[in-house]
Amino acid sequence: MGEALSENHNGNGLAIVPDCKLDITSFVCPMTFVKTKLQLEDMDTGQTLGLRIRLGESYNNVTRSVRDEGHKIIGERPVEDHVVELFIEKGKD
Numbered sequence: 235m236g237e238a239l240s241e242n243h244n245g246n247g248l249a250i251v252p253d254c255k256l257d258i259t260s261f262v263c264p265m266t267f268v269k270t271k272l273q274l275e276d277m278d279t280g281q282t283l284g285l286r287i288r289l290g291e292s293y294n295n296v297t298r299s300v301r302d303e304g305h306k307i308i309g310e311r312p313v314e315d316h317v318v319e320l321f322i323e324k325g326k327d
Contacts, residue, residue, distance in 0.1 A: 250309045250321045252284030253277065258296075259288050259317055266292040267299045270322075274305060277324045285320045286313060293318070 256273045258266045266287065273283060287293050297307060297320070304325035311319050 250282065250284075252321060253281040255284040255286075257286040258292070259286050261292070263292055263295050267296050270296055270300065271303070274300075274303070274322070274324050279324055279326050281324050282308065283320075283322045283324065285322055286317060287320060289316045289318060296320075 254273060254277060256269065258269050261269060270283075270285060273285075277283065285296070287296060300307065300322055306323045306325060307320055308323045309321035313319050
């Protein structure tokens with residue numbers, strides 16, 4: 235962690251600075267979504283979560299589930315091999 239986020243931009247070219255960060259790269263499904271959901275529940279509507287996640291099944295399941303729950307993925311950046319940081323804006327409760 236601790237990397238500068240100045241290279242993270244949304245579609246408008248604005249830097250994304252998450253309100254909270256969560257690293258779920260050491261977890262597998264279904265715990266990846268459980269951890270993500272619990273973190274989002276502790277956040278306020280409109281806040282942004284920076285989520286480090288492995289590509290593959292976890293990525294596919296979490297991105298689908300996050301959208302199904304009414305949240306919005308507003309950006310993504312590669313972190314290392316097979317790991318990205320997703321930027322998720324919390325939707326309304």
